Amino acid sequence: MLVDFEQIQKAQAGDDAAFNRVVVAYRKRIFGTIARLIGRPEDVEDVAQEVFLRLYFSLDQLRTPEVFEPWLYRLTVNASYDYLRRQRRRSESRMADLSEQQVMMADAVAGGKQSHEEQRRKQVKEFVESLLDTVSEEDRILLTLKEVEGLSLKELEKIYSVNENALKVRLFRARQRVLKAFEASQRKPAKAEAGG
Amino acid sequence: MDKFYDELNALLSEYRDSVPDFDANAEFMPKLWQRIDARRSVIFRMKRLTQVFVAGAAALCLLMAGVLVLPPASASNDPALRGSYADILAESHPIESLAALGIVRDASELNGK
Numbered sequence: 001m002l003v004d005f006e007q008i009q010k011a012q013a014g015d016d017a018a019f020n021r022v023v024v025a026y027r028k029r030i031f032g033t034i035a036r037l038i039g040r041p042e043d044v045e046d047v048a049q050e051v052f053l054r055l056y057f058s059l060d061q062l063r064t065p066e067v068f069e070p071w072l073y074r075l076t077v078n079a080s081y082d083y084l085r086r087q088r089r090r091s092e093s094r095m096a097d098l099s100e101q102q103v104m105m106a107d108a109v110a111g112g113k114q115s116h117e118e119q120r121r122k123q124v125k126e127f128v129e130s131l132l133d134t135v136s137e138e139d140r141i142l143l144t145l146k147e148v149e150g151l152s153l154k155e156l157e158k159i160y161s162v163n164e165n166a167l168k169v170r171l172f173r174a175r176q177r178v179l180k181a182f183e184a185s186q187r188k189p190a191k192a193e194a195g196g
Numbered sequence: 197m198d199k200f201y202d203e204l205n206a207l208l209s210e211y212r213d214s215v216p217d218f219d220a221n222a223e224f225m226p227k228l229w230q231r232i233d234a235r236r237s238v239i240f241r242m243k244r245l246t247q248v249f250v251a252g253a254a255a256l257c258l259l260m261a262g263v264l265v266l267p268p269a270s271a272s273n274d275p276a277l278r279g280s281y282a283d284i285l286a287e288s289h290p291i292e293s294l295a296a297l298g299i300v301r302d303a304s305e306l307n308g309k
Binding site: 029031131149179 | 205211215231
């Protein structure tokens with residue numbers, strides 16, 4: 001826990017200063033989680049605001065302060081999921097706005113300004129995000145929480161309110177889907193080389 | 197398959213490092229409180245509106261109950277509306293006119309009355 005139970009109880013009782021302290025304590029972690037869940041740094045603040053807004057207005061529903069962290073994660077997951085769903089609806093029209101050549105040029109210009117290490121990170125980030133884009137929002141979030149955020153099955157159980165076995169099945173399927181996309185992406189260049 | 201599995205795991209952990217935790221800018225907290233205050237005022241207005249609506253509905257219910265339970269003053273003065281339906285029917289069909297039509301009331305019924 002990053003804050004005392006007492007602070008959470010005070011925030012529940014309507015103490016705005018205590019709520020402020022809770023936000024300050026958790027915002028960095030929540031920002032990082034959202035950034036990895038949605039993959040768009042420019043929208044992280046908006047989603048984080050939504051998370052803390054939901055937290056403020058639902059804090060009185062929290063029965064015990066012990067479950068605060070999984071509960072906050074659940075709010076984060078829900079807000080990220082809502083964002084990803086909205087984003088998916090918009091994505092087609094956004095892609096239509098830019099031609100492939102424009103996208104490549106923008107990438108090249110942005111890449112030229114960065115160091116090699118930064119470029120490598122950017123490539124990894126983009127590649128993993130393209131893999132995660134091939135699966136549903138639910139699979140993406142679940143897999144990111146487990147494999148990237150490093151949450152345990154016990155923690156995921158509390159967030160999703162499902163038993164461990166169901167969670168394992170969902171995780172296995174999500175991982176298989178991403179693995180399939182990864183395999184396909186690895187075979188494409190090989191085929192292209194063989195063909196060329 | 198295992199090779200891909202390991203590569204994917206390595207990629208995911210590398211992805212974790214490529215998106216490190218970062219803190220909010222200075223505007224984050226003021227903006228958050230603005231949004232909280234805006235939502236609070238909307239909720240407050242909705243609460244007030246609901247209270248007014250509930251009070252109005254309760255007053256209307258009382259009024260309607262009053263209209264239904266208390267008989268109107270004009271109705272008590274109207275002879276046609278006094279007494280039961282059977283009395284009114286009996287008044288409008290005297291025995292004489294019923295006898296003219298060949299309808300004879302039972303003696304026991306007349307005695308009982």
